[in-house]
Amino acid sequence: DEVIGLITKTETNPFFVKMREGAQAKAAELGITLQTAAGKYDGDNDGQVAAIENLIAAGAKGFAIVPSDSKAIVPTIQKARDAGLKVIVLDTPLDPMNAADATFATDNRKAGQLIGEWANKTLGDKAKDAKIVFLDLATNQPTVDYLRDQGFMQGFGIDVKDPNKYGDEDDARICTHEISQGDQEKGRTAMENALQKCPDVNVVYTINEPAAAGAWEALKAVGKDDGSVMIVSVDGGCPGVKNVQAGVIGGTSQQYPLKMAAMALEAIHTGKLPEIDPAVGFFDTGAQLVTAKPVDGVPSITVEEGLKLCWG
Amino acid sequence: MSDNASGSGSAESGLAGADQSVASFDETDVGLVRRMQGFLHQYPTSIPFIVLLVGVVIFSIAAPGKFFAPFNFSLVLQQVTIIAVLGIAQTLIILTAGIDLSVGAIMILCSVVMGRTAVVYGVPVEIAFPLGLICGIACGLVNGVIVTLLRLPPFIVTLGTWSIFGALNVWYSKSETIRSQDMQEAAPFLQWTGSLFKPYDFFSKTLGLDWTFLKGWVLTYGSIVMLLVALAVWYILNRTAFGRHVYATGDDPDAARLAGISTTKTLIGVYTLAGFICAIAAWVLIGRIGGVSPQAGQTANLDSITAVVIGGTSLFGGRGSIIGTLIGALIVGVFRNGLALSGLELLWQDFAVGVLIIVAVTIDQWIRKLSA
């Protein structure tokens, strides 16, 4: 009886729940046992370390993991590989990336860049005196957080200074960075506070779609749901794509968690890894911009296409 | 033995004609300070209120123009509403010397039950909403029954049910978000707590009063629900027998039992009521985020306990008040909002919140000592 593991960051984020559903379907198809685990919060390294150890104890063939702390987990992954387990990293690459057997992920910087470029081109001339609010993830800036944030800035044409850190820029168009913890309620509070500082905001970058939904409620409450403010996000979950359709979110970079998980299980089960471009270093499961208002020079898919590919 | 000692009988003969007057002392010293002291001594909940005012003054200076504005005050009120409602539930529990780690989980579970039943399963909101309330009552009842019948520490029980309710949430919600738009279509009533009440419009329309000073003030109906819940619980605690039993149970459970109170009934009542209030919080939550998000409210437990403790309620039970909790929630809300507006770097905002919490409670204790 073959055991393969899947370890995600948390258990409640729909992104990971869908990833798990994808893995479950694949496991049933392959006739293997899937053992799942998750951290207790986004950033919980110790929970993931214990999960890996338990998989070793369970005699698993290998596992896929979305690392909470891309550096701190490395020695434990090494331990698992030494014990003969195949390890495939999903969503958030390790540092160094080659510490895993393979990485299947969204290119988060690119995901940010896509919405940044789209926002910039959509605004056109107005882009040069835009007022931008950033609803980021957490004070300690985990990888996804700065990758998407800095990617957006690069796409929008802002000088990012240190590309692995936000908050050090001096572009006048940046009005404020607020913390949303990727949560809808906290996203709303963050947007409310941002509105106090930047009453004339017209672009809102959000770390993910729950934060975007919260921001929308805050904007709606002050009558700024009239199209004067553009929200961009990352995820491409079904509620998010529907929000694009409804005009709540202007554009979102869609990720493909089910694909990541299914591919990973297949690869561990068969022992055959897909072709990986050495220049990138990981298998890019792709990020596509979903928007109802495509602009030239920024590849995008329609809402209808997005809805077909969406998760959760 | 002295020759005077001839039993208690002889001593008592001295009692004839004993003074029957009640002790009384002249209250001559009635300067302003003493009157202030007397006031604070009699109304100790006014003390955290003073601390709150101090906070408001400081931030009005630190973030000029932005912080001190009717609109911003309305915002702060909206931002603290959920934690305040949960804080009321938590106050009830903490007054009995318990603690409830499951309030956040109950709230999410009930919001999922209300929202998903109505929107995804298409059940009329007239049924889905009461179902959500029953969910809260049931969760609270489970807590209460385990705490009393198995005689386990509330910390353990609610730690366990936190896990259990959380699992049920994942199971029932399938971790799927419900969008504000879908909610608006299927069950707008659930969003009502998020809609705005404008006192100026209200008074000018209904009573024809042109109270311009009210212009700019807005309230969500959620905030009004919060105030009503607070009022009701205040009444229960202070004006009914059940309320007295809550205090007695928390103060000294053995004494309460010996005095003939059923601490079991009291505790089950408290946990159930708290569960019901968590369900109300779920309604307020839906109003605030427009829809349902199964991952919301993860810090709600600690935040609600914080509001209670800053509001002056003792974690050891038997001492505290609902008004304190409301003010406690507001104090934290004002600090967070004020610091966010102050433009301080995020990292130093965290630092400042920590310092301010300690300072606030220090001032509180200091005034209390002066007025003792």
Add this chain to the structure above:
Amino acid sequence: MSDNASGSGSAESGLAGADQSVASFDETDVGLVRRMQGFLHQYPTSIPFIVLLVGVVIFSIAAPGKFFAPFNFSLVLQQVTIIAVLGIAQTLIILTAGIDLSVGAIMILCSVVMGRTAVVYGVPVEIAFPLGLICGIACGLVNGVIVTLLRLPPFIVTLGTWSIFGALNVWYSKSETIRSQDMQEAAPFLQWTGSLFKPYDFFSKTLGLDWTFLKGWVLTYGSIVMLLVALAVWYILNRTAFGRHVYATGDDPDAARLAGISTTKTLIGVYTLAGFICAIAAWVLIGRIGGVSPQAGQTANLDSITAVVIGGTSLFGGRGSIIGTLIGALIVGVFRNGLALSGLELLWQDFAVGVLIIVAVTIDQWIRKLSA
């Protein structure tokens, strides 16, 4: 008044020749059950141990072959080490009727101080390591001084310092993780707690003993450090005057003060010692993850309190033990590990953890009642 009543003097004449013997009752009923009862009554910490054993038996059946193996037991021990060490610190605080929400933050801050100072700033580990320990002592001292001098509730104080220490962590660490490889190069000593001790090899090498039953068992030096810390704190609590003062302070602080104990000194001592132990936990943490992760340990507070409470220590102070906390940490570790190996769906694992925690403590209370 009856004519017999002629004062206490006359009553006391009956005292002459009063029985001077100590009350004694025949201990005839010494069946097995009564002896078991007597044993449990005298050694109440053996009760959670029984619960732990029950858990082990159940999982050995539920996850056959996988759970009951020396390798897996070693794993569980490694997994609970950090929480157990923090739990020891937390036990000290809780025994004084306090609570420390900052233990996790102190641990992370100290691990960052140790690791970053050595690896990034290139300071010799002989200095960086003590610096980390001093960091812990300083944090604990800050908590203790605020709690005692400002007389604030520990909940508030440590909630505040949690924020403060957390901000200092972000500031000093720049949120940068230190990789294991870099640590190994610059300061391997800090990783020592993660290296393996193999009892079989040890005994065969040093004493030439071929104890085959030990084969397969491994321990990290971190686990050994944990045991040593537990032993030392147990000794302090039970065999020194300071330890008695800790219990007395938590039991009834007013009585302790009236009895002539300096509760201020005792509390400052306790918080400082707890801070020091958190710094030791930081060392164990570095060993466990190989490097330094500035965002680790967010649930460490709750987890450590859970271990303490499951271990039978009262949140109201004055009653509890270190051994209980170790077993409490192990119980949770065994549940989580056993459930993970059981192959249950994640969601139902959470559900089961909740149920098992409640069941475990129910059994504990039930045995206690039988042995009372």
Add this chain to the structure above:
Amino acid sequence: MSTEPILQARGLNKRYGRVVALDNADFDLMPNEILAVIGDNGAGKSTLIKALTGAVIPDFGEIRLNGQPIAFKSPIDARNRGIETVYQNLAVSPALSIADNLFLGREKRRDDWIGKIFRTLDRGYMQREARQKLSELGLLTIQNINQPVETLSGGQRQGVAVARAAAFGSRVVILDEPTAALGVKESRKVLELMLRLKARGLPIVLISHNMPHVFEVADRIHIHRLGKRIAVIDPKKHSMSDAVAIMTGAMAPPAAEAA
């Protein structure tokens, strides 16, 4: 003594770990009598009355109220049957006010419709009553009836507990050292109160170390020693000195009256 006892116990046992607090103890309370229970410190008097009132569940032994076997599960059961007790540790709620404590568990609601619908308490009534009950006990130094009980002096606190039992006892009143902390004047009032209750037909159990008090009011004296009743004596036939001698083991219990 020909009538049936109101409250009776046979062979009560209670042990705490290795300590035996009750060792086959018997007990009889006759109608309309004041029964004193005396004994050394630690003899088991308080445990006995706790066992009789449901505050402690005896390991074994039988209790009868009016001849019916009963097994109180909690003090509430006893109270519902009209047995009112002042426990030695008083059982007051420190943070609650004097009035709250007096009416704890039988709060008075307002008589009007508000009281019916909203279950509003009649606080004015309870405060007035509380003040009056305490004045009856001579506790005149209490200046503020809404003062929390924890701020009262030792004697005032005891007064609150005694006033509560006296006000509500309807079948049996049990007082465990009710005057221990009371002054001369206040003790006298409590003794008078006991005689008044007895005149109203209530039987009373009085535990006390104060021999003059005991011999003044008791109709019979139950002597407890080392966890059991060793004698019941008639205070008119025995001197205080005898009682003390029996209680401390200096004298053998009189044969006829030995329990």
Add this chain to the structure above:
Amino acid sequence: MSTEPILQARGLNKRYGRVVALDNADFDLMPNEILAVIGDNGAGKSTLIKALTGAVIPDFGEIRLNGQPIAFKSPIDARNRGIETVYQNLAVSPALSIADNLFLGREKRRDDWIGKIFRTLDRGYMQREARQKLSELGLLTIQNINQPVETLSGGQRQGVAVARAAAFGSRVVILDEPTAALGVKESRKVLELMLRLKARGLPIVLISHNMPHVFEVADRIHIHRLGKRIAVIDPKKHSMSDAVAIMTGAMAPPAAEAA
């Protein structure tokens, strides 16, 4: 009364909100005397001795020890100056054992090198001593010296507190109703103990409602009423009846001795 007082207070005041507990109270304790303090419940006796021993900080007023003005910040200060007190609420730690309570705050370390280096307690010694001290008080019913104090009977608990004060007082011993919960035999032992302490040269303050006890051992009687000392009388010159009459306000305090 020509010698200087050991412990003296003038014009002590203490109010709690609207309640005045001490109202310009004076106090004098002479060398090698037993001074009784009597007064109604709530008269302020306990507050007075709390103010004298640092357990309560008076609002104003002056305290002198051996003629030196002092301002104790806490009971520890008083204890370090040799003043040992049994408070009315006993101040024992319920969860700690009898032995632990007796030695609380002055634990005995082992004499050997282990004790020096590891500060190990000499538990055997403390247990033996504790057992002996309690036996001296006639508390023979205590079966297990390692029993937590909370499991003791009311009287046994009081015995522990009294034993502690008696064992360690070196300059002044203050006893606030030390025999309230004690039996006849045990009370007798405490009175004997007081006389023994006095014989050793220690002055003693005894607060009690038990007039026979007071008149038996006291050299002088301080009468407290409504927060102040209203008289100091000589028990040889006044009867119990006079004392009670003065204390309750039935009789005017004797002019010469009025404070």
